[in-house]
Amino acid sequence: MWRRADDDLWVATVDGEYGGMITRLPDGYHVHDRFSRPIGVTATLSAATRLRAPSRRGTVRSHRARPHHVRALPGATTGPTFAGPSHQREKTT
Numbered sequence: 001m002w003r004r005a006d007d008d009l010w011v012a013t014v015d016g017e018y019g020g021m022i023t024r025l026p027d028g029y030h031v032h033d034r035f036s037r038p039i040g041v042t043a044t045l046s047a048a049t050r051l052r053a054p055s056r057r058g059t060v061r062s063h064r065a066r067p068h069h070v071r072a073l074p075g076a077t078t079g080p081t082f083a084g085p086s087h088q089r090e091k092t093t
Helices: 045-051
Strands: 002-006 009-014 017-025 028-032 038-042
Touching (some): 009 045, 017 045
Antiparallel strands (some): 002 009, 009 017, 017 028
């Protein structure tokens, strides 16, 4: 769904998330996808909205939805190298 955000800016939302934008510049309407990559330039707003209709079909899942696996290098620690001062009281007896 396209919504006007400013005089020269329209923003698309898909399932409550950012889906792309259209900006009006002197040379036309510039369309960008959900990753803000340029898609194209059209002469009219209606052509711009048709150029890239918001859709979740066939899109790449967002980075936060993808599992992220990191392989540790040999000899690397799995925790912080400096944990800072202990919050436990030191025994004095």
